[in-house]
Amino acid sequence: MSGALGPEYTIVLGVFATMIMVMLAKNRTILAYWAALAAVVVSGVWTIILWSDRALPLSLYAQGVTVDGFSLVINGLVLLASAGALLIGWNDERYGADFPALVLLALLGMMVLGLANNFLVLFLGIELLSLPLYILAASGGYAESREAGLKYLLLGAFSSGILLFGLALLYGASGTMVFTQLGNSPLILPLAGAGLALTVVGLVFKLGIIPFHMWVPDVYEGSPLPVTSYMAFGTKVAAAAVLLRFLFFGFSLAVGWWEPALGYLAVLTMVAGNLLALAQKDMKRLLAYSGIANAGYVLVGISAHNQSGARAMLFYLLVYGLAVLAAFAVFTMVAGDRKSVSLNDLTGLARRSPWLTAFLTVAMLSLAGIPLTGGFVGKFYLLQAALYANEPGLAIGLVVGAMIGLAAYVRPLQRAFQAGDGAVVPIRWPIAGAVVVIIAVLGTIGLGVYPAPIVHIVNHSAAFDWLH
């Protein structure tokens, strides 16, 4: 056994270390946070070392998991997401001492999803990811949070049932559980079609594609802010990764059946998601719908079904995640003691804290896709993918969605620059949150100004050379 799964094992150890910290030092919860962060950092470093090591791809556990550039990039993304979540919720007593452990457990699920190459790992990953998130969603200690947890739980169980049944049918249709063997095995087509449909539903449910999205806004709104940021970024990355691997590795020969349907879903999601974002007053809910719409963008990369698509998807997940982290970090600071931030709470933010406003501006402009932010480059890459796939419909859907979404993203900014009434209440900056927001904003701008290194990385990581 090489160290190919080192990042994952590190996280497992991290879970235990965190729990030990919780048990040993009951009043010093910060130690648990540090332990978790250390695990994340070590895992991240290990991931980077593995990426630069060219001994990939590796297949382990009877082809159950594949460690390749793709999985490592996904590792990096979800590590970023979890680090962001940890720092945003850094040592906040509202989330309790177990928060870091749960974050790490969910992180493990996400990383597993990035590696998954058979149904077992896929299912395990989904559940490893979901179970901690059910808890985290419900852990806010107020009614909305419990409601969010309950909704997430019930729908999650429901969708997992659908996913499982679909996997079972696929198993029956092919006789194998390994993605990479699906293409080679003699498929019983109708069974496989039904199985594929159910499986895709189970997976896009996690991604938040319309019409399987309805849990997203409620759960995002109800959950505590760091958890929401984690779900918005991490879950999306993991679900997109596993959907992509499942479809690209398992069904790249049968592209004709699944691709158009996903394309329609992507367009529907992009347009309707942005449309719904337009009507929102609550910032978490706004970002939830924005997350739905962005899931649609991600799905464009998948349904383009070419190398550019995979690469663009990875790139886009990064820029989206950075923007979301920045936005959530800012909102956490603005929210202070409140559960969420509404449009009205932003009024006069420019006077209360010009820098926070500037950071929020960058994040929102990135989500809106304005150049010199990463969001633009990501959308640009996605457009390339769609057009290389000769799917102008996807490209049009993407830009139409972006047009509709614009107003949703810039209205908070206008509120922020509007003069508020009454005294100017300054905002305190927790250091951890400041670290998140500054790194995320710098990253967003960096990706917009000089994306070449990251483009290089994703191009080398998603070199699926059986695709055109």
Place this chain on the structure above:
Amino acid sequence: MIAFVILAILALGGGVGVVVARQPVHSALFLIMNILALAIFYILLSAEFLAAAQVIVYAGAIMVLFLFVVTLLTAGKDDAEPQESLQGQRLTAGILAVLAGGGLAVLGVLFPSRSVPFGLPPNFGNLHGMGLNLWNQDFVYLAAVALMLLTAAIGVLVLNRPPREGPKPRVKEGDS
């Protein structure tokens, strides 16, 4: 075949019972019936270990937990299900379920999987065989399940910890 029909009736009856029972306790009992019918199916499908696990884990542990919670939450309360309030929910649900379930059932019957003609390998599905799998190549899955159970343990702790003493301001806001 007769065994299949009887068991199928039991399983379906249990399933339908879960859905139509007026009281949660009855639903739980119907589900146990369903689970036990499936356990017998597992035996017939050469999965003795799973049958045991089904009985022990599902019927034994999970459903007992369910019953416990049902009684806890409904004790001394009117637990009759209120009227359906969402318009068309039942009808649509029925139609969709018939479409999906019927369609899948038809598929399953019309397109059988490619059965392997020769006999079962030794130790197929029994304790030994499963043990060989789960403690060798598939150990990692078992470990993952263990982590999930750990998660569940943490979850129960987190979710039912005593409420904090009023919201304590995390951030001191300036006097306004």
Place this chain on the structure above:
Amino acid sequence: MFLVWLLAVPLAGAIVTLWAPAKGAKGVAAITSFVALLGYVGLLFVNRAGVNWPWIAAWGVRFHLQADGLGLFLLGLNAVLFVVAILASSEDMGRIYYFWLLVLEFAVAGLFAAVDLFVFYVFWEVLLVPVFFLLTQWSGARGRTAALKWLIMNLVGSFFMLVGIVAVAVIHHQNGGAFTFEIAALSGMAIPAGIATWLFFAFLVAFWIKAPLWPLHGWMPDTYGESPAPVTALISGVLSKAGIYGILRVMMPIFLPQFRQFQLLLLILAAIGLLYGALAALRQTDMKMVTAYGSLSHMAMMALGIFSLTEAGILGTTYYMVAHGLMVGGLFIVLGLLESRTGTRTIQDMAGLNQSAPRLAAYFLFFVLGTLGLPGLPGFVGEYMIIQGLIQSQVVFAVIAGFVLVVAAWYMLRVFQAVMQGPARSSAIRDLLARQVAWLVPLAGLVVFIGIWPAGITSHAVPSLYHVMHFASQGGGR
């Protein structure tokens, strides 16, 4: 390297402005813009070398800037108008205002120098942002609505263009070429006819909105009306040229066959806009709106020049962009000075201000005459060349253009006379201060200069236009 100077100085200045003392921000901004202007002088007279740096190697994107004849004078227009606009701004606007102004200068300079489609698009959209915030925070009652309109309408257009840009590059790649966004490489490429039409209109919509040309000018009235005068001057003087410039820079080389195919349609649309703007301006009662609709009409005139697809028309447009920018920019600034003195923009509320403010009236009249196309001032030169181009291609549009010149004289003089002449009804106002005259005189002088020596611009623009139009090989419009 002067080209980089033109971009780098405003950007650096913008960042410095953020830390400047509140009262000193204007000074910093003014110095910055002046240094940028010096850079332009260097660009004009010393060295016009561009830059060509790799940017995103994987996509063949290069940071390629070049000051050729097409953009050279628009860069100058940018440099000059920003100095004037900053000097014309009030000192208590706050440092963020000047920050955004300088960012805008940076973005526009980049736009006019970009010869890589990707770079072009980046600057094209970046320039929306400063204006959006300028409108949001420093404008009238409906400023926020105006800002939203500005951003959304413009982005709607540019998003279509974005699809077009990527599609052009992808098609070029699939045709067997390299994956590149270099306009020169993409020009004259073969595009399947059906797709080409779609792409053509995808690009056109973006430029049509930005210019703005009828009927996609919905953002214009609010934006022009609500923004502070220096910003209006910049939008109408510089930013609107970006739309026309884009058609010349980007669309002409790639879509020349489509221009020929849809020439009549485009001419008709532009002619409707020409008449529409002029007639609407005739009946406005808000002096800023008269100028705004007049400007709408003038933009249509430039579009007509391009769509004539003749050398004269395109050269005329190239020249007219610069000329119109200087004049309409000056006019809006003068209107702003007037508004700040009278507190109103309604022409019925003013009369006979000439008596108390003769200098203001003189500059007002000067820019009015310039925009109405008085021979001797630069507007006339542009209009002449455009009309000549129209005569060459479709003479009926020349007649319409001529007619509009008459209407232009009417509506511009109507405003001037209503405000400045007649018996003085409103109370006396303060005349221009010496420091305001100090920058109005050079601006007016520049206008006169390029009016009597337009060859200075036209002769430099020609080589680029040859490149743009392939006229050398294809023998002109008709």
Place this chain on the structure above:
Amino acid sequence: MIPLNWVVALGAALFAIGAVGVLVRKNPLIMFMAAEMMWNAAALVFVTFARSFHDMTGQVMAFIIIGTAAAEVGIGLAIIVSVYHHRHRLDIDEVSELKG
């Protein structure tokens, strides 16, 4: 020997019944049970196909499903209990503060 096709069909039927249960019952506990029934249906189908292919992986999957179900039920019941701690009736439709 039981007909494997028909077991798959039974699984599909149970799956559908479970789905109906989630959709029509208002008691979250019963909804949860119905969801468990869907899982069970899937597990049944896995085992059936495992028998058909003589492949233990399907049984391992079923085992994992059982184990995961246990964990999920633990968490689920904890959440349901915490939600209904202060409520009088087990009605999921009352838990609909978040919307729009």
Place this chain on the structure above:
Amino acid sequence: MQDLVEILILPLIGAGTITAFKGIMPRRLPGIWASFLVAVSFVLSVAADRRLGQLAAHHRVITGVLWNWVTGFGPTIHWRLYFDPLSAVWLLIITGVGALIHIYSIGYMHDDPGEGRFFAYLNFFIFSMLLLVLAGNLAILLIGWALVGLASYFLIGFWYERPSAVAAAKKAFVMNTLGDVGILLGLALLYVHYHGIGYAHLFRIFDTARPGSAFFEWSAFLLYLGAMAKSAQFPLHMWLADAMEGPTPVSALIHAATMVTAGVYLMTRLYPLLRLAPFTHQLIGAIGAFTAIFAASIAFFQQDIKKVLAYSTLSQLGYMFLAVGVGAYTAGVFHFMTHAFFKATLFLAAGSVIHALAGEQDLGQMGGLWRKMPWTMASFLAATLAIAGIPPFAGYFSKEAILGQAYNSGHLVLWAVGVLTAGMTSYYMFRLFFLTFFGKPRNAKLYDHAHEAPLVMTIPVVILGVFSVIGGFFGSWLNGWLSPAFHQYLGASTAPLEHGPVFGTVVTVGLAVIAFFVAYWLFVARGIQPQAGTTRAPGLWMLKAWGMDAAWTAVAVNPLKWLGDAMLAVERAILAGVVGLADGIQAWASDLAPIQTGYVRRYALSIMVGVVALLAYYLIRIGFIS
């Protein structure tokens, strides 16, 4: 070349310095400085003419390029000056008459607060006019053309606090812009065909061209449109009458002597083109004749001393265009020259009268002024005799040349109209003369305060009056002087002055004399009031200028305003559409949001719908359900 630039630039320097040092200059200095500069220009012009005359007859053209105007592809046009005998005549008149009027203005404007501004404008006008006549191609001509229009605009609206002056200025400017656009289109048309618009270049081409093509007709017509607007030919004539809102020296210089005759200059300059466009050529003559008689009829009943002169100017411009139309180019230029003398005299004398009567212009308030202002009266009389065509005064010779040539060339209708108009001219001019200077004073108070103008005003008037008397004798000199200009190219065989039949002269002069006696009988012997006859049909119509203003308003102004209002309505619709679209999307979003009901079971239902749909879709795609 060099002296041409100096001639050109001196007045511009005057305008610039007066504007720039407005606050510093002593009050009286601008007038003196401006007059001085124009006078120097005049002297230089005389010198330049002399040098031109020393050149061989067929090389009497001085031309040169100052700098490039437009280069590149498309048009290539230079700042080119072109000086030939035709320009020279204009140069002399502009600077000479201009200088006199400048001097006169020193007296006329001495108590006006805007004196400095006035002289700056005047100097600017002289510069523009010189640029117009010295231009070497049509584009530069158009620049001068428009700048004189601008100067005219400034000067008409000089008293900008008067709404009527402001309106008149705008009307003049807009109508002239119409003409400018005509020239613009015409020259662009010429450029497109001949890749050049320099005179020499064009004339060489015209020499060999065959007449009658539509292209020539159109380009000639478009250029004539410019001349029509500038020279106030029917139907673009109304601005000239309104232009009398300006100070009287302005009326003398711009709206009588020089600017309004620019159309004549353009047409004579472009005579080779007119040969190629016979229809337009005829049209010019016809419109000229119509304008002549039409304006004369309006002058019959005017109540304002300047209005009478304005309509008489219109009428005389009609004569000049009649001359152009019949090919009598030299005669046209001759009439321009004599007209410049006598009309300037008339206006300046009228200005003196107005000055004496404290700004009163109404004929109803005048009368009997000859006793108070003998010199003015004498000059006025000389000019009146000249304009009436009484031999041997100046107007007789030029008018005789025009009519003679019209007759000789067979344009009998035009000739008849011209003859009739000559008689009418005599009548209304003597009506004006008698009403102003003879009869009983109609306003005793004004009469008592009236006085002869100061010398600075009287001397120019008298000088011009003298020229009105002797101007006719320049005819033969002019004939010789202009012959190289008109003979250099083909088609000018009719250009030199000719004599008509004797009976024509007799009829013309006879009519004029009869008209004189009629006027004397009516206004001196019978002493009827100027208002007489203006309440009934023909007189009222004539007083109202045949309703042309109303017609223009109805035909052009109001429809444009209605169109503008219609555009505003469309604009509101477009803007409402933009807002409506945005609001619609927003409302749509708001309507869509409640789909998110908050009920978990609904969410599950939505998932189930998706499941069934996707299942169905996939099964269809793989052909299971067909």
